Structures are given as C-alpha cells and as structure tokens.
Amino acid sequence: MACLDNFYSFFYMLVLLTVAAAVGSVTASPPAVKAAYWPSWAENFPPSAIDTSFFTHIYYAFLMPNNVTYKFDIENSTAILSNFTTTLRHKNPPVKTLFSIGGGGADSTIFTRMASEAGSRKVFIDSSLEVARKFGFDGLDLDWEFPESPKEMQDLGCLLDEWRLAIESEAKSTGQAPLLFTAAVYFSVDFFISEVYRKYPVDSVTQNLDWMSPMCFDYHGSWNTSFTGAHAALYDPKSNISTSYGLESWLRAGVPRSKLVMGLPLYGRSWTLKDPNLNQIGSPGSGVGPGDRGFMPLSKVEEFNKKNGSTVKFDIETVSTYSFAGSTWIGYDDVLSTTTKIGFAQAHGLRGYFFWALSYESEWEISRQASRAWILND
Ligand SMILES: *[C@@H]1O[C@H](CO)[C@@H](O)[C@H](O)[C@H]1NC(C)=O
Ligand SMILES: *[C@@H]1O[C@H](CO)[C@@H](O)[C@H](O)[C@H]1NC(C)=O
Ligand SMILES: *[C@@H]1O[C@H](CO)[C@@H](O)[C@H](O)[C@H]1NC(C)=O
Ligand SMILES: *[C@@H]1O[C@H](CO)[C@@H](O)[C@H](O)[C@H]1NC(C)=O
Ligand SMILES: *[C@@H]1O[C@H](CO)[C@@H](O)[C@H](O)[C@H]1NC(C)=O
Ligand SMILES: *[C@@H]1O[C@H](CO)[C@@H](O)[C@H](O)[C@H]1NC(C)=O
Secondary structure: OHHHHHHHHHHHHHHHHHHHHHOHHHHHOOOOEEEEEEEOOOOOOOHHHOOHHHOOEEEEEEEOEOOOOOOEOOHHHHHHHHHHHHHHHOOOOOOEEEEEEEOOOOOOHHHHHHHOOHHHHHHHHHHHHHHHHHOOOOEEEEEOOOOOOHHHHHHHHHHHHHHHHHHHHHHHHHOOOOOEEEEEEOOOOOOOOOOOOOOOOHHHHHHHOOEEEEOOOOOOOOOOOOEOOOOOOOOOOOOOOOHHHHHHHHHHOOOOHHHEEEEEEOEEEEEEEOOOOOOOOOOEEEEEOOOEOOEEEHHHHHHHHHHHOOEEEEEOOOOEEEEEEOOEEEEEOOHHHHHHHHHHHHHOOOOEEEEEOHHHOOOOHHHHHHHHHOOOOO
C-alpha cells in the first residue's frame, strides 16, 4: 500500500505542476483551506486534543438559534464556547476558528421561518455577529440542510445578502477585520436527490461568501438498503450522484474555483449483503450493517476490519474504498481514496477541502496525508 501511495503522490505531483504551470491564476489564488468540523458533543475529544498542524480552519459544530426569537441562547454552552477559540489560538500553529450554525440534525424549519421575513433575518444576523465577537471567533458558517424549494433558495439569497452587509458594516464600525463568512451546501448546485427542483442562488453565494463547502458524501446509505454504494464516490459511471458531477455543477453555474472547498468524509456507511459472495459496489443488500443506522466513524471501520479480517478493496472506477467480511459490507474513504480526491480538487483549481468530522479518525493518518497531498498555495 505504501508503494501505491507513493506512486499516486508522484503522479499527482506531475499533474499538478503541469496544471499550475498552465493556469497562471492558480498560483495567484488565495491560500488553501484545509478545514474540519469539530462536533461539540464528541466524547473524550476536547478542543485541546485537536492537532492543529494539519488544518487552517476549524469549525465549531453546531449552534442553533432559538426557534421563536431566532436569537442564540448560549448560556448552556458558554464554557465550552469560550474555551474553543482561546485553546486553538494558543496552539502551535494557531488556526482560524468559525462557528457553524445548523447541521444535519437541526430542525431546518427554523431556518425556513427565520429567512422568510426581513425582521427575523435581522435579529438572527445581529445575534450571530454578537456571538462571533463575544467568543473570539474569526468567522461564521451556515449549514442549512437544506432549503427545500425555490422560495427557500430565494430567501437564502436575501439572508446572505443582508448578512454580508452586516458583516462589512460591523467591521467598519469596530475597526476589526471582517468576520469570515462561509456555508456548507449540497454536493450539487441544482441536482437534488429528491423530487423538488431547486437551485442555489448562485449570484448571492458567490458575492457574499468567502467560500462554500459542498458536502460530497451521503450519496448512499441506510435509506436504501437494496444495493451497496460508495457514499462519497468521486465518479459514478451510472449516475450523476458523484463528487465530480456535483463540483462540476457548481463550476458550470459560474461559482469561481477559489470559492469551492470540497467535502471529505471521515466515516463509512455499512450494509448487510444478501449474498456474501456478491460483495462489490452495487451488490444486492438485505439491510443495514453495523453502526448507527449504518454510520461508522472511520476508527470503528478500522476496528471492524482488523477484528474480522475484512478484505479491503480500492475501487479505481469510483475512487472509493470498501471492505467486506462475511455478510457485512462497508463503503468509506481511506488514505488512497482521500488523497486521490485531493488530486482531483487541485487539478480543478479548487480552494481546498474540509472533513466531516474531526473526532472520527483515531490517529490523524488521513488528516496528515491529506495535508501533505495538498501542495498548491500552501
Ligand atoms: C419550539 O421548540 C419548542 C421546544 O422544543 C417546541 O415545544 C415548540 O413547538 C417549538 N415552536 C415552534 C414554533 O416550532
Ligand atoms: C440549559 O440547561 C438546563 C439544565 O440542563 C435546561 O433546563 C435549560 O432548558 C437549558 N437552556 C437552554 C436555553 O437550552
Ligand atoms: C477549558 O480549558 C481549560 C484548560 O484547557 C480546562 O481546564 C477546562 O476544563 C476547560 N473547560 C471546559 C468547559 O471545557
Ligand atoms: C435504491 O437504489 C437503487 C440503485 O441505486 C435504485 O435503482 C432504487 O430505485 C433505489 N430505491 C429506492 C427505494 O430509492
Ligand atoms: C447527468 O446530468 C446531465 C446534465 O447535467 C444530463 O444531461 C445527463 O442525462 C445526466 N445523466 C444521468 C445518468 O442522469
Ligand atoms: C467484527 O468486529 C466487531 C468489532 O468492530 C464485532 O463487534 C463483531 O461482532 C465482529 N464480527 C462480525 C461477524 O461482525
């Protein structure tokens, strides 16, 4: 495996140097983003445990506004919030911190209601800036999963327009650098795995955000156990449900390369195979495998593989990794699939990458290799 890793590193180095030479603008673009989300509920994983040498930005996940006032009620998380930025600033090297609002587990109807009226948008925006400054964050991030209709996409556009104005005006009046402003978004700009057509407000996201972070994962999982799937496939020869399609859809829509940060999962998704002898990507499944509805942090995938002597395969067609033992099948990304995707992101001139989530790997191996593999604008 080590030889293969070196081979790929060498190969991508060549590709990247060629790309960098051909596209002058790549070298002129802003510094790379190597980010990760820190789940505040992670057990035995305080901010002090974060090795900041592999990252440029760390997101505190998550805060949510009150569902009636749309202000942040932060009394209960105050201690950990005030520790977060001071702890990470005093680490070597220091990283920038952002707090993220929302998340996959949040009640997204709060965003729907808040964003639909100018009055509630203002209360929410003002409260978010207050929290950011009070706790010393360098920026804020919106993780609204997901606006569900064209109307909600339009409201999102208004929210981002007003938020950006508020950020600039706050910076002017306090004499501080403007807060960083980012958003986690769906893997594709307008192709949702759903019946309802909608498209992100491209002008607004481009003008207002410092960058956006497509969540390039969760393409397959426990919600469909009929077939196994590479849940973060870079390519899918049979459908558009892939990272390459998603990122290219953002680029085709006109979002600048320097504003796209590719999502990478530090977790796998598991299935129970219908027939243990049919154990490839797309093989028939009969149910979910181990984990929380099939969700397995990378450390658990590795533990499972080791204990059960799993067969581990790298799939070049999708650029993903999978393992199987008996009737259990797990799709995930290891060092090789992750660094290959990082080569893809650099060849496309993207700004960087982010991981969901920090606490899921045990020895920093993927974070370390990813950081090393990103050689542009470091
Ligand atoms: C707000 O949250 C509370 C507590 O979770 C719940 O009882 C209430 O119904 C919610 N209100 C709205 C408008 O959703
Ligand atoms: C804070 O925590 C206390 C005790 O756990 C709980 O009763 C209260 O509802 C919480 N407040 C908020 C705003 O979440
Ligand atoms: C804050 O950080 C200090 C020192 O790193 C630690 O002793 C304390 O327990 C932390 N508090 C919380 C609430 O995490
Ligand atoms: C499950 O996935 C397969 C292949 O990806 C697809 O053909 C099928 O329609 C899906 N079933 C449901 C219920 O979504
Ligand atoms: C993928 O999307 C393109 C449009 O961007 C469409 O022309 C094509 O038919 C789609 N392919 C599949 C397999 O759905
Ligand atoms: C595989 O390993 C896990 C530990 O990760 C264990 O709980 C499980 O029982 C093992 N055996 C099988 C057949 O899954």
